[in-house]
Structures are given as structure tokens and as C-alpha cells.
Amino acid sequence: MRVSASNTQDLGMPAIYLHILAELLKTIGLDERDLLLRVGLDPVRLQSTDVRVSHAQANEFVTRAIIESGEPGLGIMLARELKLPLHGALGVAVMSSRTLKDALDMMTRYLTLRAPHLSVSSREHGDAMHYTIRCDGDPGPLQGFIVDAMLFGCAFMGEQLTGTTIGGAAILRKGPEPSYFRRFRQAIVIPVNYGSQEDALVIPQGMLSAPIRFSDDQLAASSRAQCEDALKQLTEDAGFGCRVRRVIETSYPFPPKLARVAATLFVSERTLKRRLQEENASFQNLVDQVRLERARELLTGTSMNLNQIADVLGYADAANFTRAFKRWTGSSPSRYRDAEEKPGRMFLHSGTPAHA
Template sequence: MQTTASVTQDLGMPAIYLHLLAGVLRTVGLDERDLLRRVGLDPVRLQCTDARVSQAQASEFVIRALIESGEPGLGMMLARELKLPLHGALGVAVMSSHTLQDALDLMTRYLTLRAPHLRVRRQRHADAVHYAIFCDDNPGPMQNFIMDAVLFGCAFMGEQLIHTPVTGVGILRKGPEPAHFHRFRPSINAPVTYNAPEDALVIPRDALAAPIRFRDARLAESSRAQCEQTLKQLTGDTGFSGRVRRVIETSYPFPPKLARVAATLLVSERTLKRRLQEENASFQAMVDQVRLERARELLTGSAMNLSQIAERLGYADAANFTRAFKRWTGLNPSQYRMAPA
């Protein structure tokens, strides 16, 4: 038996998954951008592959999406959108693995990178291996959504890895079969058993040796090393300031007010300031750091003029933005934009 490490801190959720869910909501007629903004999330920032959203905001968005869309099958719909390259370094490592067994071992080891609140327990049976999925905490109304997205997503990604449905693969789900499942059953190329003792992906032991069609030994080694480094960075950034920064990075409107960030993290403004002070950090300094990073991105990676950039960063006008940028870097924005890379 093998189990991933349990993570109780809020390590955030990759923003790209919420971006994908927003796209799903669009197909069912919901104004996804309005919903994101009501939760305090910037739709544009969610497209950044390295951005992470606080667990509190991610949960609020998913729960509101389930309620306002009236679609209980959102998890299954999202599962279809989970293409392997969208999973960052872990997706690359999985795609370049030698066999399906290697790919699943990587998923088990590094799941924290993509879903910190989940863990995997691997159990060997006579003719199959069960990869059971558990939540570290009680996700409440999100339980079925999470398990649908992860388990059906894994089955679909298995097809991507070997180009055909994995022979003999099955999905186990706790609880009775939901009334809406019949609408999705034709698109799922695996038997699904409800009222099972666990939520799990079942893989026949002989299928684990199936070769991955994208296998690349050198890429597999380098991407696994990147996963290890990223995991150390992520789990090392468990302080309160890390949680605050994640909220700042994806907030709408930007910059966020201290009161909004405190409410998102379920603390008082006074507590937020105190806890940041204990970590030798300040809220305004963190906002300015994110502003500087965004300013550099927009100056070098977009054709936006200074007034547009100033507005995007929450400044009253280009002059205020220019003064702040020069204070941070010693250059005015135009000089920075024209400087050689």
C-alpha cells in the first residue's frame, strides 16, 4: 500500500482548473465571468499556468457554479476538459513516462501539486490495483463534483496516454447512482460501479505494463526533477503570507482591499495584519510586489499603452503608475519596455 503525504495547509488550487470550469459553465448558459468576479477572482489571471487560487475562493466558486447552473454533472463535464498538458510539470512527467504503471506512480507521488486536498491510496488485489481517492477534509456539497472530476478525468487521460481506452479499467463510486448519470454514461468508456466501498480507479494488473505513446526517458527524468523541486517549493510556502499572496494574485478588482482578503481567509483585518507581521511581511508590500511583477509582464508581453496598464494595476492614471514603477526599478515604464531582454 502506498499513500501520498497528507496536506492540511491551504496550498491553493491551480487556477487553470477554475478557468476550465468557467468554460464549461459557458456551455450551459451561465455568465461565468460575472460569477468569477462575484467571488473576487480575475478571469484573466485564471489563464496563467502557474497561478494558484486560495482553497476558500475555489470552493466558493465551485459551490456557486453547482447551485446557479443547476447542473449536478459539472464534475463529469470538467473531466472531459482535463487534457494532460494542462497539469503543468506533472502532466509532462506523466506523458513522458514509460508505462501506465510509471504514470500512475507519478500521479500518486505528486498529486499534491495539482490537488493538495486529495490523497491516493494504492491497494493491490489479485488481478487489479485500486487507486482510491480520499479528501483530507470534508468537502461537503463538493464531494461528488471532486470525485467525478478526478476519477472520470483519470479514465479519460488514460485514453490520451495509450491512445485507446485502457482495457479492463473500471471506476468505483460510493453512494447510489445519481439520476443524472444516464446522460453521461454513453461518453464514458469504462464500467462504473456505484454503492462501492470506495471511490477508486481500478486498473487490471496486466494493463499497467501498457506503453505510453509519448514516452521519452530524458524528458521523463527532467520533468520528474521539476515536480520534486516544485513540490518542495509549494509545501515550503505554507506560511500565512503565502496564503495572502495567492488571494492577491488572482483578485478582482485589483488591487484587493485588505478587508476583502481578510474575509476570504476567514480572519479579521487585525488578525491578518498581526499574522503577516509575525512573518516579517506587510500587506501593502505584497500588493506592490504583485503589481511590479504584473507591470513587467504587461510591459514586455503586451501592446497595452501605459494608461491601460495603469488601469489594469489599479492606478488612477499613467502618471501615478510611472512614479511607482520608477521607484521600484529606477527606470520609467517606457525605458523598461525598450530595454534589451
């Protein structure tokens, strides 16, 4: 039964995955920071668990990473690094499930949160259950990388969840075995069979009842609720304005020029403006929304002075930043920081900057 959402819209990829990939590139001698900057991605912003990167930028970064590293097996390498907590609320929901079947059901239902271009369908086949992975739409060069990371990640995570290798499990892959796979075969804990009709994880029926060693019913319920809320929000945030905002959020240098964002999204500047106008949004308003959020984070979470914060946010000096912050919140940055640092005091401010 098909239970995960199929969505060909650009819902973005969690930035943390690209951060982990960048760290991997560093271990094999590639200048990962230079590569990120050339793609127009901010290395610091990628470390946030709440930020998503547009499909276009993720695709370009992964494609360049594979070409420049000369390592087509990066998807498998990434799979080995993706510990469950890195998957956010979904990772927690999977870890706190009662059985392996419950964990796989969670992954199937909420996969869109972590890999929007993938969907999972499950079916019984003899004495085993097949969890088949499909790519929705056309993810381009990302497809092989994503499927590698997904299927081999499941193999590694199964062992993490149960504390042992899942007996009788296997991975099915379409097409001939790639030459690079022989270098990774010994590290894969279950058999991998190429030349199959599907990309799938195969689990014997008898193993689906295997208990999860981190099981916690209360945590499972709360994290499932978080996944439901996140999935609803992600679906609601599927408009063009959200796609533009994702590019703005992760861009380096910041703020990005309208022309660069338009090029990233493969539209003309005129089309970008028109489509935003259709959603009652503007490019400058989206830039300032991101600026305000970053300003609050930097004022409350760092000891950076106003000149440093102004520079990070793309202002010529602290005076320009202070004027903008006052316009958005009705208060100076210094007063905001002071109010937030003093316990028991509530600072009232507007939610987002407003522009025509």
C-alpha cells in the same frame, strides 16, 4: 503504500482548472464572467498556468456554478476537458512515462501539485491494483466535484495515454448512484460501480505494463525533476502570507481591499495583519509584489500604454504608476520596456518592492 503528501493547509487550486470550468459554463448558457466577478476572481488571471486560487474562492465559485447552472455533473464535464498538457509539469511527466504503471506512479506521487486536498494510496487486490482516492481535511462542497473530476479524468486520460480503452479497468464510487450520472454513463469508457467502500480506480495487473504512446525517457526525467522542485516550493509556500498573496493575485477588482481579503480567508482584518506580521510580511508589501510582477508582464508582453497599465494595476494615473515603478526598480517603466525589447541588453533591477 501511501506515497502522496497529505496536507490540510490551503495550497490553492491551479487557476487554469477554474478557467476551463468557466468556459464550460459558457457553453451551457451561464454568464461565466459575471459569476467570476461576483466571486471576486479576475477572468484574465485564471488563464495563467502559474497562478493558484485560494481554496475559499475555488469552493465558492464551484458551489455557485453548480447551483446556478443546475448541473451537478460539472465535475464529470470538466474531466472530459482536462487534456494532459493542462496539468503542467505533472501532465508532461505522465505523458512521457514508459508504462501505464509508471504514469500512475507519477500521478500518485505528485497529485498534491494539482489537487492538494486529494491523496492516493495503491494496493493489490487479487489480480488488480486499486488506486484509492481520499480527501484530506474537509474540502466541503468541492469534494464531490473534485472526486468526479479526478476519477473520471483518469478514465479519459488512460485512453489518451495508451490509445485504447484499458481492458478490465473500472471506477469504484462510494454511496448510491446519483440521478445525474445516467446522463453521462455512455460517455464513460470504463464501468462505474457505485455503492462501493472506496473511491478508486481499478486497473488489472496485466494492463499496468501497457506502453505509453508518448514515452520519452529524457523528457520524463526532466519533468519529474520539475515536479520535485514544484512540490518543494509549494510546501515551502504553505504559510499564511502565501495564502493572502493567492487571493491578491486572482482578485477583481485589483488591488483588493484588505477587508475583502480577510473576509475571503475567514479571518478578521486584525488577525490578518497580525499573522502577516508574524511572518515579517505586510499586506501592502504583498500587493506591491504582485503589482511589480504584473507591471513587468504588461510592459514586456503587451503594447498597452502607461495609462492603460496604470489602470489595470489600480493606480489613478500613469504618473502614480511611474513613481511606484521607479521606487521598486530604480528605473522608469518606459526605460524598462525599452531595455527588455532590445536584444543583447541586460536590465538590472531589484527583485521585489520593499515596504515596512
